[in-house]
Amino acid sequence: MGKISDAIYEVHYMDTIASKDSPVHRVHPLAKLIVTVAYIWFTVSFSKFNVTGLITMVVYPVALFSVSGVSFGHSIKKLRIILPLVILMGIFNPIFDREPRFMLYGLTVTDGMVSGLTLIIKGMLTVLGAYLLISTTRIESICYALNILHVPEILVTQILLTYRYITVLLSEANHIFEAYSLRAPFQKGIAHKVWGSLIGQLIFRSIDRATALYDSMVLRGYNGNFRHSQLPGARLKDFSYVFIWGAVFSVLRFTSLTTLIGSLFV
Amino acid sequence: MSHHHIICSNVSFSYDKNAEILHDISFSAGHDDAIGIIGANGVGKSTLLRILVGLEMDFTGEVTVGEIKVTKKTLPRIREKIGYVFQDSENQLFMPTVYEDIAFAPRNYGLDAEQVDERVRHALDLIGIEYLKNKQPYKMSGGEKKLAAIATILAMTPDVILMDEPTIALDPRNRRRLINILNSLDHIKIIASHDLDMVLETCNRVLLMSEGKIIADGKTREILTNKELLEANGLELPFCLQGDTGISYKPDVPHEHIHL
Numbered sequence: 427m428g429k430i431s432d433a434i435y436e437v438h439y440m441d442t443i444a445s446k447d448s449p450v451h452r453v454h455p456l457a458k459l460i461v462t463v464a465y466i467w468f469t470v471s472f473s474k475f476n477v478t479g480l481i482t483m484v485v486y487p488v489a490l491f492s493v494s495g496v497s498f499g500h501s502i503k504k505l506r507i508i509l510p511l512v513i514l515m516g517i518f519n520p521i522f523d524r525e526p527r528f529m530l531y532g533l534t535v536t537d538g539m540v541s542g543l544t545l546i547i548k549g550m551l552t553v554l555g556a557y558l559l560i561s562t563t564r565i566e567s568i569c570y571a572l573n574i575l576h577v578p579e580i581l582v583t584q585i586l587l588t589y590r591y592i593t594v595l596l597s598e599a600n601h602i603f604e605a606y607s608l609r610a611p612f613q614k615g616i617a618h619k620v621w622g623s624l625i626g627q628l629i630f631r632s633i634d635r636a637t638a639l640y641d642s643m644v645l646r647g648y649n650g651n652f653r654h655s656q657l658p659g660a661r662l663k664d665f666s667y668v669f670i671w672g673a674v675f676s677v678l679r680f681t682s683l684t685t686l687i688g689s690l691f692v
Numbered sequence: 693m694s695h696h697h698i699i700c701s702n703v704s705f706s707y708d709k710n711a712e713i714l715h716d717i718s719f720s721a722g723h724d725d726a727i728g729i730i731g732a733n734g735v736g737k738s739t740l741l742r743i744l745v746g747l748e749m750d751f752t753g754e755v756t757v758g759e760i761k762v763t764k765k766t767l768p769r770i771r772e773k774i775g776y777v778f779q780d781s782e783n784q785l786f787m788p789t790v791y792e793d794i795a796f797a798p799r800n801y802g803l804d805a806e807q808v809d810e811r812v813r814h815a816l817d818l819i820g821i822e823y824l825k826n827k828q829p830y831k832m833s834g835g836e837k838k839l840a841a842i843a844t845i846l847a848m849t850p851d852v853i854l855m856d857e858p859t860i861a862l863d864p865r866n867r868r869r870l871i872n873i874l875n876s877l878d879h880i881k882i883i884a885s886h887d888l889d890m891v892l893e894t895c896n897r898v899l900l901m902s903e904g905k906i907i908a909d910g911k912t913r914e915i916l917t918n919k920e921l922l923e924a925n926g927l928e929l930p931f932c933l934q935g936d937t938g939i940s941y942k943p944d945v946p947h948e949h950i951h952l
Contacts, residue, residue, distance in 0.1 A: 445828075
């Protein structure tokens with residue numbers, strides 16, 4: 427079951443790249459969280475026909491990829507998984523909205539085509555923005571930032587423990603499926619008649635592992651409130667990070683940069 | 693009475709009324725005691741450890757740690773003084789780095805960042821694993837994980853250390869390292885193990901269990917050299933005391949195969 431071990435590797439890979447050191451990694455998690463939320467907000471707020479304006483928003487992921495050292499190729503490979511969902515969001519627009527908008531090389535481009543395209547671009551950019559946040563910030567630091575923002579403790583703990591338990595569930599699934607496939611060498615996948623008992627096994631084993639993990643936490647003083655490591659307070663560069671990106675997003679959103687650049691050459 | 697004290701009086705435990713796992717267990721452990729709990733599989737060694745640390749509470753009888761009786765109310769105070777090392781270190785290491793894992797308990801006990809850092813560094817230094825400080829547990833070997841798991845409980849500065857099969861899955865070098873570490877720790881130690889050689893080297897007292905009962909409680913040397921007693925309870929002499937076992941490698945001697 428290569429896919430499960432791939433998934434475990436992927437979670438560990440995210441942990442590894444989020445723990446790297448780069449100017450972006452060193453920015454305070456709260457600053458990165460605010461900038462990411464702002465980026466997503468500004469991106470989705472573009473009008474559904476403003477494709478050119480929307481495209482200028484790639485400046486943020488491009489800058490972060492080049493400074494943080496996060497692999498662009500790997501990110502795109504990962505985004506491939508959610509690409510069908512993003513396309514699905516915009517695919518029906520051309521069918522429902524057939525109002526002609528402009529002609530391009532003799533082809534009528536409809537409102538639906540343009541709005542569908544912007545929807546797909548918005549989806550890709552926002553997912554990329556969130557991906558860059560988790561690639562440059564450890565989950566504990568993101569939870570720490572959420573804590574500062576007074577997000578309810580129970581929600582923050584849920585996020586943190588869900589993330590930690592994912593690998594527990596995946597590794598148990600991997601053990602079960604490996605044991606199965608070693609004794610069923612000529613089968614492709616798993617026979618559906620044993621799915622029930624395998625999933626039952628998986629649930630019980632995961633509960634056992636999760637209980638042991640919880641016991642280990644309780645024995646070390648855990649009482650329901652996750653104590654986060656105290657990060658240094660925000661410094662001038664963290665405020666600057668928020669301010670500069672806020673300014674960039676505002677310029678891109680509220681001025682037509684492409685028209686402005688075009689007018690320079692006309 | 694010393695605060696470093698565990699008293700277990702007439703403790704019985706069962707998940708099911710018809711199948712008692714522990715029956716009338718009584719013993720006490722004082723300062724400088726290093727106790728090995730030995731016995732065949734399923735005699736209740738791990739369950740006894742879980743009761744001592746309050747992970748199983750539906751027992752009858754009484755357990756006292758220091759001056760405090762183990763009840764649901766006193767569990768936080770009891771657990772602050774007892775470090776429990778799980779059989780499977782994977783269950784003990786759940787934070788992204790070894791540093792964060794070791795810092796988990798001191799943070800929960802309300803220490804400030806500076807004190808937490810001091811505790812973590814001290815625990816790493818005691819075990820000699822400073823080089824693992826920023827390592828992610830899933831990238832570590834079984835031996836490193838075990839050492840890191842021990843460091844996580846040392847950061848709590850416990851009076852009592854409980855260990856469930858600490859040498860399981862360790863290679864000889866890491867096993868030796870663990871034995872040296874155990875011998876250097878000045879705590880009450882209670883170690884459940886099948887590794888009788890390790891018990892011989894690290895414990896001054898042994899509790900031999902069978903069918904949920906303690907059937908022998910005495911000095912390590914006395915119990916671990918009693919061949920009849922050990923064999924009657926599903927064990928055998930420690931390897932180092934077995935002398936010539938008669939096992940030798942004879943590649944040229946014909947031997948029978950089992951045909952399935």
